[in-house]
Amino acid sequence: MTPVEQSTLAQVTQRGRIVTRASREGAERVVRGALFLCALFSVLTTIAIIAVLAKEALTFFTLPNHPEISVWQFVFGTEWTPLLGAKPGFGVLPLISGTFLVTGIAACVALPVGLITAIYLSEFAPQWLRTPLKAVLELLAGVPTVVYGFFALTFITPDILQRVSRWVTGEEVFGTYNALSAGIAVGIMILPIVCSLGEDALRAVPRALRDGSAALGGTKFDTSIRVVVPAALSGIVAAFLLAITRAVGETMIVALAAGSLPTLTANPAAQVQTMTGYMVQIFLGDAPAGGVEYQSAYAVAAMLFLLTLSLAWIGGMVLRRFREEYD
Amino acid sequence: MNQRVPSKGTPIASWRRLAANRMFLVACLAATLLAVLVLSALLISILVDGWSSLHWDFLNSFASRKPEKAGIKAALFGSLWVVATCTVLAVPMGIGTALYLEEFAKKSRLTRFIQLNITNLSGVPSIVYGIIGLTAFTRLFGMIGANDAWSIGSEESFFYLRLPFGPSVLTAALTLMLVVLPVVIVASQEALRAVPKSLREGSLAMGATTWQTIWRTTLPAASPTILTGVILAISRAIGEAAPILVIGGALLIFQTPTNLMSDFTVLPLQIFNWAGRPQAGFHSIAAAAILVQLVLLLIFNGTAVAIRLRLQKPLQ
Numbered sequence: 001m002t003p004v005e006q007s008t009l010a011q012v013t014q015r016g017r018i019v020t021r022a023s024r025e026g027a028e029r030v031v032r033g034a035l036f037l038c039a040l041f042s043v044l045t046t047i048a049i050i051a052v053l054a055k056e057a058l059t060f061f062t063l064p065n066h067p068e069i070s071v072w073q074f075v076f077g078t079e080w081t082p083l084l085g086a087k088p089g090f091g092v093l094p095l096i097s098g099t100f101l102v103t104g105i106a107a108c109v110a111l112p113v114g115l116i117t118a119i120y121l122s123e124f125a126p127q128w129l130r131t132p133l134k135a136v137l138e139l140l141a142g143v144p145t146v147v148y149g150f151f152a153l154t155f156i157t158p159d160i161l162q163r164v165s166r167w168v169t170g171e172e173v174f175g176t177y178n179a180l181s182a183g184i185a186v187g188i189m190i191l192p193i194v195c196s197l198g199e200d201a202l203r204a205v206p207r208a209l210r211d212g213s214a215a216l217g218g219t220k221f222d223t224s225i226r227v228v229v230p231a232a233l234s235g236i237v238a239a240f241l242l243a244i245t246r247a248v249g250e251t252m253i254v255a256l257a258a259g260s261l262p263t264l265t266a267n268p269a270a271q272v273q274t275m276t277g278y279m280v281q282i283f284l285g286d287a288p289a290g291g292v293e294y295q296s297a298y299a300v301a302a303m304l305f306l307l308t309l310s311l312a313w314i315g316g317m318v319l320r321r322f323r324e325e326y327d
Numbered sequence: 328m329n330q331r332v333p334s335k336g337t338p339i340a341s342w343r344r345l346a347a348n349r350m351f352l353v354a355c356l357a358a359t360l361l362a363v364l365v366l367s368a369l370l371i372s373i374l375v376d377g378w379s380s381l382h383w384d385f386l387n388s389f390a391s392r393k394p395e396k397a398g399i400k401a402a403l404f405g406s407l408w409v410v411a412t413c414t415v416l417a418v419p420m421g422i423g424t425a426l427y428l429e430e431f432a433k434k435s436r437l438t439r440f441i442q443l444n445i446t447n448l449s450g451v452p453s454i455v456y457g458i459i460g461l462t463a464f465t466r467l468f469g470m471i472g473a474n475d476a477w478s479i480g481s482e483e484s485f486f487y488l489r490l491p492f493g494p495s496v497l498t499a500a501l502t503l504m505l506v507v508l509p510v511v512i513v514a515s516q517e518a519l520r521a522v523p524k525s526l527r528e529g530s531l532a533m534g535a536t537t538w539q540t541i542w543r544t545t546l547p548a549a550s551p552t553i554l555t556g557v558i559l560a561i562s563r564a565i566g567e568a569a570p571i572l573v574i575g576g577a578l579l580i581f582q583t584p585t586n587l588m589s590d591f592t593v594l595p596l597q598i599f600n601w602a603g604r605p606q607a608g609f610h611s612i613a614a615a616a617i618l619v620q621l622v623l624l625l626i627f628n629g630t631a632v633a634i635r636l637r638l639q640k641p642l643q
Contacts, residue, residue: 024536031538032431038423042445045505052462113358120355136366142624144566146595147617150602154610155372188365221348249452251569256602276454283573301458312450
């Protein structure tokens with residue numbers, strides 16, 4: 001006789017409680033319901049975001065003592081002077097141009113460097129170099145953005161930009177606050193995102209494609225650029241878009257380094273204000289709650305939300321539409 | 328050149344292709360070196376700025392208008408309070424959502440919608456979450472006015488609660504929960520997906536219910552990966568300044584938090600405040616505070632790596 005057969009029902013019940021089927025299924029239903037509520041919370045969050053932003057933005061556009069504010073004038077106006085007192089202007093274009101300028105600089109820094117690093121990590125790097133390199137990128141990804149802001153303000157601007165410009169042109173081109181230093185810092189911030197997501201996309205390309213290219217006499221460079229990168233293009237573009245979404249929503253770097261003067265300009269040496277930068281200025285307490293400046297921050301937030309949402313949406317569409325399936 | 332070339336494509340001499348290969352490798356190394364260089368420049372410049380200000384008194388004194396007397400005691404304790412509360416709130420919620428989506432939900436329209444919704448939430452800028460936190464938690468949608476505020480306990484007791492929450496530790500924790508929730512959910516989902524199906528089937532074949540299978544088999548198998556993801560999410564929460572700034576984290580605080588309703592400040596906000604001032608003295612203490620923040624983050628990430636190495640056993 002085996003030991004299992006020797007144990008009686010009494011011994012089994014001593015070890016574990018016998019649970020009836022009904023109570024087991026009841027507990028199951030309770031747990032399932034609780035977990036469903038957790039999942040529903042994220043939907044509630046989205047509803048709350050949309051409801052709050054819509055309501056407050058609507059309040060801004062229908063303020064009784066500011067009939068001159070309209071959606072048209074807000075979206076296409078070129079004067080953003082909300083704190084001017086007597087005759088404030090609420091045209092959001094300078095803030096959008098500031099956001100795009102900083103994001104554009106960041107993209108110029110992060111996208112090429114990030115893609116090359118991703119290709120290197122996925123296709124070329126030997127194992128002994130991969131591990132420390134990934135550690136460096138993880139560290140860069142973990143640095144809080146306020147630290148990058150401090151770095152832009154106290155190192156990139158005075159020690160690099162001002163020094164180089166003085167050396168090249170002999171005069172002071174960059175002020176304490178400028179779009180270029182903020183853009184570079186934002187670029188450093190999004191670099192790890194481009195690298196790690198890009199590498200994931202490249203690694204997902206099956207080995208057979210690389211082997212085929214190599215068998216046809218392609219060098220490693222040919223294989224990477226003409227076979228692997230095109231095959232992973234949808235993932236790479238999605239990585240780019242996600243990184244750009246992060247750059248658009250980045251707050252602390254631009255609040256510290258870009259300045260607080262809304263300017264409609266493409267000059268990277270100029271002081272600019274981004275949408276997030278304006279929100280920081282308002283919520284830090286420059287404006288009384290409930291006033292027109294305060295409400296305008298909500299309208300800007302709604303604009304920012306729509307912008308990042310459409311970027312995320314485009315990213316998802318690119319992934320779905322242009323994905324190449326290899327099996 | 329009598330090279331035969333297929334009808335499409337340009338003929339490229341092999342030496343040129345090899346040269347391109349070599350040049351690309353150089354570009355790769357340069358790009359890689361750039362990342363290392365930037366990290367070193369960042370660390371060195373902050374060490375140079377902040378090392379001299381970093382001493383015991385700096386850790387153990389409160390904010391001050393004079394940089395040489397200012398310290399980060401309130402910010403350090405505030406950060407720890409907020410992050411601990413945020414962890415307690417976000418982790419069950421995040422893992423619960425992941426469990427529902429991975430283990431219970433059928434492939435329905437609703438499930439797809441929730442999944443898409445989570446992906447979209449992870450792209451929302453953190454300052455927007457700050458605005459939601461300000462409206463929903465600080466002011467409770469304006470449902471309760473200042474006159475009929477409701478509370479339990481006195482302001483000194485450790486269980487003191489009031490409605491609306493006001494700019495308090497709990498508000499900050501709830502807001503940061505919104506920020507990190509998508510990260511926790513996605514990380515947990517990936518961890519659950521990596522658990523081999525055969526483990527679940529074995530448990531189900533023994534007569535266990537779905538929840539028993541999850542609690543005794545799937546979750547233990549996925550827990551090291553979930554834990555790593557959670558720690559990384561929390562280390563993101565500890566570095567966030569923008570949402571805290573919006574919900575009204577105070578700047579001059581002269582006590583450490585005593586309960587969930589205490590006024591508070593956090594390290595990133597303190598760093599932002601000092602870094603934004605023109606005087607060099609404040610820049611120096613901002614750098615010193617950054618050093619403390621980075622040490623805190625290193626402890627977090629080091630723990631994540633240690634857990635990954637210690638607990639991760641291959642399951643296949």
